[in-house]
Amino acid sequence: MDIRAEARQMKLQAPVLAATSVEERNAALLAIAGALEEKKDEIFAANHEDMEAADKNLVSPAVKKRLKFDEGKLRDVIAGIHQLVSLPDPLGRDLLHRQLDEGLELHRVSVPIGVIGVIFEARPDALVQISTLCLKSGNCAILKGGKETRNTNRILFKVIHDTAVASGLPEKCLVQAELHNEIDELLSCDKDVDLLIPRGSNAFVAHIMNNTKIPVMGHADGICHIYVDKAADPDKAIPILIDAKTQYTAACNAVETLLIHRDIAPSFLPGLKEAMADAGVRLRGTREVMDLLGDDKEENVMAEEDFATEYLDLIASVKLVDDVKEAVDHINRYGSHHTDSILTEDRDTAEYFMQMVDSAGVYHNCSTRFADGFRYGFGAEVGIGTGKLHARGPVGLEGLVTYKYKLYGTGQIVGDYASGKAQFHFKDL
Amino acid sequence: MDIRAEARQMKLQAPVLAATSVEERNAALLAIAGALEEKKDEIFAANHEDMEAADKNLVSPAVKKRLKFDEGKLRDVIAGIHQLVSLPDPLGRDLLHRQLDEGLELHRVSVPIGVIGVIFEARPDALVQISTLCLKSGNCAILKGGKETRNTNRILFKVIHDTAVASGLPEKCLVQAELHNEIDELLSCDKDVDLLIPRGSNAFVAHIMNNTKIPVMGHADGICHIYVDKAADPDKAIPILIDAKTQYTAACNAVETLLIHRDIAPSFLPGLKEAMADAGVRLRGTREVMDLLGDDKEENVMAEEDFATEYLDLIASVKLVDDVKEAVDHINRYGSHHTDSILTEDRDTAEYFMQMVDSAGVYHNCSTRFADGFRYGFGAEVGIGTGKLHARGPVGLEGLVTYKYKLYGTGQIVGDYASGKAQFHFKDL
Numbered sequence: 001m002d003i004r005a006e007a008r009q010m011k012l013q014a015p016v017l018a019a020t021s022v023e024e025r026n027a028a029l030l031a032i033a034g035a036l037e038e039k040k041d042e043i044f045a046a047n048h049e050d051m052e053a054a055d056k057n058l059v060s061p062a063v064k065k066r067l068k069f070d071e072g073k074l075r076d077v078i079a080g081i082h083q084l085v086s087l088p089d090p091l092g093r094d095l096l097h098r099q100l101d102e103g104l105e106l107h108r109v110s111v112p113i114g115v116i117g118v119i120f121e122a123r124p125d126a127l128v129q130i131s132t133l134c135l136k137s138g139n140c141a142i143l144k145g146g147k148e149t150r151n152t153n154r155i156l157f158k159v160i161h162d163t164a165v166a167s168g169l170p171e172k173c174l175v176q177a178e179l180h181n182e183i184d185e186l187l188s189c190d191k192d193v194d195l196l197i198p199r200g201s202n203a204f205v206a207h208i209m210n211n212t213k214i215p216v217m218g219h220a221d222g223i224c225h226i227y228v229d230k231a232a233d234p235d236k237a238i239p240i241l242i243d244a245k246t247q248y249t250a251a252c253n254a255v256e257t258l259l260i261h262r263d264i265a266p267s268f269l270p271g272l273k274e275a276m277a278d279a280g281v282r283l284r285g286t287r288e289v290m291d292l293l294g295d296d297k298e299e300n301v302m303a304e305e306d307f308a309t310e311y312l313d314l315i316a317s318v319k320l321v322d323d324v325k326e327a328v329d330h331i332n333r334y335g336s337h338h339t340d341s342i343l344t345e346d347r348d349t350a351e352y353f354m355q356m357v358d359s360a361g362v363y364h365n366c367s368t369r370f371a372d373g374f375r376y377g378f379g380a381e382v383g384i385g386t387g388k389l390h391a392r393g394p395v396g397l398e399g400l401v402t403y404k405y406k407l408y409g410t411g412q413i414v415g416d417y418a419s420g421k422a423q424f425h426f427k428d429l
Numbered sequence: 430m431d432i433r434a435e436a437r438q439m440k441l442q443a444p445v446l447a448a449t450s451v452e453e454r455n456a457a458l459l460a461i462a463g464a465l466e467e468k469k470d471e472i473f474a475a476n477h478e479d480m481e482a483a484d485k486n487l488v489s490p491a492v493k494k495r496l497k498f499d500e501g502k503l504r505d506v507i508a509g510i511h512q513l514v515s516l517p518d519p520l521g522r523d524l525l526h527r528q529l530d531e532g533l534e535l536h537r538v539s540v541p542i543g544v545i546g547v548i549f550e551a552r553p554d555a556l557v558q559i560s561t562l563c564l565k566s567g568n569c570a571i572l573k574g575g576k577e578t579r580n581t582n583r584i585l586f587k588v589i590h591d592t593a594v595a596s597g598l599p600e601k602c603l604v605q606a607e608l609h610n611e612i613d614e615l616l617s618c619d620k621d622v623d624l625l626i627p628r629g630s631n632a633f634v635a636h637i638m639n640n641t642k643i644p645v646m647g648h649a650d651g652i653c654h655i656y657v658d659k660a661a662d663p664d665k666a667i668p669i670l671i672d673a674k675t676q677y678t679a680a681c682n683a684v685e686t687l688l689i690h691r692d693i694a695p696s697f698l699p700g701l702k703e704a705m706a707d708a709g710v711r712l713r714g715t716r717e718v719m720d721l722l723g724d725d726k727e728e729n730v731m732a733e734e735d736f737a738t739e740y741l742d743l744i745a746s747v748k749l750v751d752d753v754k755e756a757v758d759h760i761n762r763y764g765s766h767h768t769d770s771i772l773t774e775d776r777d778t779a780e781y782f783m784q785m786v787d788s789a790g791v792y793h794n795c796s797t798r799f800a801d802g803f804r805y806g807f808g809a810e811v812g813i814g815t816g817k818l819h820a821r822g823p824v825g826l827e828g829l830v831t832y833k834y835k836l837y838g839t840g841q842i843v844g845d846y847a848s849g850k851a852q853f854h855f856k857d858l
Contacts, residue, residue, distance in 0.1 A: 012761065015785040098806055104795065106805060113817050114787065194817045209642070215818050236840035243842035332441065354835050356444040358543065366533065366838025375846070376535060376834070377527055377855035388542050388623045389644050390818040393834045405805070405822045406783050409795025411665035413672035417804070426806035 003185040007192040010140045013170040014114045018138045022089035028167035033081040035163040046151040069124040077128040090397045099427040103410035110401045112138035114194040122146025129380040137400035144177040187212040197383045219386035222252030222338040224368040227327040229344035230261040237343045243367040253371040257317040259327045285318035307334045328356045337386045339371040360393040432614040436621040439569045442599040443543045447567045451518035457596035462510040464592040475580040498553040506557040519826045528856040532839035539830045541567035543623040551575025558809040566829035573606040616641040648815035651681030651767045653797040656756040658773035659690040666772045673796040682800040686746040688756045714747035736763045757785045766815045768800040789822040
């Protein structure tokens with residue numbers, strides 16, 4: 001497939017999709033939910049092929065769980081589509097309505113971003129979620145999923161695309177890319193693609209960010225911290241630390257570094273060590289920490305620069321700090337502005353931390369694993385942004401829209417305002 | 430000056446500036462307004478040196494008007510600061526407040542972007558506007574102004590910076606770069622600088638965009654269009670076209686291409702030609718247009734690809750189209766998504782145009798020159814964005830903030846929600 005030609009056609013059809021009514025978009029979504037149910041035997045058969053290939057390639061059980069698309073996952077994605085249909089239209093909202101002068105009215109109106117390229121991991125449910133989020137928000141999308149679910153992706157895409165087009169949406173509302181070299185073609189489409197959302201390994205996302213002029217929303221790494229303050233409640237702290245590290249170790253919002261207030265370290269560390277050991281987590285840390293833990297293995301002793309490490313594994317870094325200020329400085333220096341949490345019963349210390357830490361998510365007395373579109377009540381998410389511009393944190397429907405200014409005049413020229421013949425009288429309506 | 434070291438220090442001080450109250454920031458702004466008035470003789474003397482250098486370099490009167498900083502400009506920038514003080518605090522706004530579960534509350538709160546690099550043309554009033562906009566929005570800024578007003582910039586910066594720091598804002602809230610090679614250093618500070626706003630020539634902005642990993646807000650070119658529909662009122666159309674082309678020819682929002690409905694071309698073009706000639710504007714166009722205009726000069730005949738030209742001069746491109754749809758397709762293909770206008774008395778045609786044109790500003794029956802922060806009632810602007818992400822069109826205070834998510838818990842872990850032991854009950858508060 002010629003991705004550049006596809007993107008060019010998409011760009012020209014994007015205003016047509018943007019101009020559809022929410023009733024048309026919702027009708028298409030409901031038809032897609034119906035078609036997925038109707039074609040489920042074909043879909044499960046395709047997934048069966050992918051699972052057989054996974055077995056042949058000795059894929060681990062944890063990964064196979066993600067590749068699997070069964071009745072349960074189908075039920076979930078269909079429920080997700082119905083939830084999406086129930087959400088209000090993100091388009092056409094009047095964000096500003098101002099009279100600049102008699103007969104000269106300015107509107108700021110929400111509109112889709114346009115053409116979005118999403119590159120995502122091998123998870124069939126992700127394909128359904130992303131494509132339906134894009135359609136609800138009036139965005140055309142080029143979708144490239146992981147090759148391990150190629151057969152499932154192909155049938156899911158066909159069902160979704162054909163149903164969308166049969167429902168009256170433009171032919172090029174969705175395009176599927178299947179080959180890895182098509183990603184490089186996609187990266188060169190900066191005239192036609194408005195936004196890229198890459199999901200996957202750090203190295204992969206960093207490669208995308210470094211090789212395109214298209215704006216990228218996402219995150220390369222997720223070095224999340226939890227600071228255990230001297231006023232922390234140990235009964236809350238230990239379960240939160242275990243959850244943040246182990247509930248889904250490979251997730252970007254899993255914790256990597258534990259910062260412990262020096263005053264409580266002697267009493268807190270032994271219990272932490274025991275709980276982490278029970279959960280299969282290896283602790284690394286500064287020499288001071290290792291001494292307190294009675295661990296003399298050199299490979300567990302960390303130098304300062306080692307704290308920029310994302311393990312995505314059952315390993316955690318531990319460091320002692322003098323106070324919340326030192327914790328904040330460490331996080332702002334070594335963190336990836338993703339999600340960081342403070343455990344303390346002192347509300348002022350918590351407020352200081354949440355004000356000063358420069359991250360998309362700052363938490364008090366809870367696990368960093370809550371950083372997720374579903375858990376924030378956004379419905380599905382297309383990704384999590386750690387940049388500062390546009391959408392940050394979990395990105396749902398709202399992050400897929402921008403706005404345009406509409407100015408309605410009756411013959412006004414700027415010369416009259418420059419000469420003083422006419423005056424602005426700004427009045428919000 | 431070592432810009433990289435300055436940026437690193439700024440990054441660490443940015444949370445301190447972000448944490449100041451609006452009273453502190455407003456007090457600093459009022460002190461700056463007072464100091465500018467108090468030091469005006471020194472400022473005017475410095476500007477006198479710059480103006481003498483401009484004379485020596487035979488700078489044109491039009492440009493000298495921009496370099497000049499006199500009582501009138503001082504009065505304007507001081508009035509601008511007072512207006513800025515009167516605007517509500519853009520920071521700390523609660524954009525979302527949702528209970529996820531009992532004792533687990535999510536807030537989305539507006540915060541500054543952080544560290545912004547602004548590179549702007551030789552206009553002393555721009556330095557004052559940009560620095561005070563950044564301070565009001567709690568952003569640290571690295572400022573690099575045009576070298577033609579070096580002396581004026583230096584004293585203005587010193588007055589503003591010293592007064593801000595004396596008012597209690599952090600030492601590194603503002604930094605001035607003076608040397609051209611410091612721009613290249615700035616471009617490499619992607620770990621510490623959150624946003625670049627370049628203003629200047631197309632080539633310069635394109636150079637910035639192509640040579641940094643830092644997100645860039647702005648626009649390289651401004652190919653703006655006006656479509657004269659068959660239902661246009663010629664009495665409105667001619668003055669609007671003249672204003673859009675000539676009121677400030679070098680501005681990015683000046684019109685470059687006129688699209689004329691074929692049905693009215695024979696009656697409309699002669700009057701247009703006469704009015705444009707009176708205003709000193711040369712018309713170029715397709716062979717068909719030139720024949721209608723009775724102009725047989727080959728250099729005025731345009732090929733299709735010539736319509737991607739931004740003149741920034743007293744020249745306009747003219748093309749005939751069959752209908753509004755062809756006009757929209759031309760604009761979406763050759764425009765720069767800046768500002769485009771339709772002249773028509775047919776409201777439905779206008780709505781179609783404004784829906785389908787994929788630009789930051791879409792206008793009806795008025796001049797493209799209205800695309801400006803002051804004219805939109807935003808107070809000052811830091812620039813005009815033609816990208817789709819974050820801020821679009823004229824960018825004022827609102828475009829200089831982002832948000833963070835604050836999640837307040839009481840010991841919650843994700844494991845309990847995954848196992849079904851706990852359930853989310855999203856409730857907006």
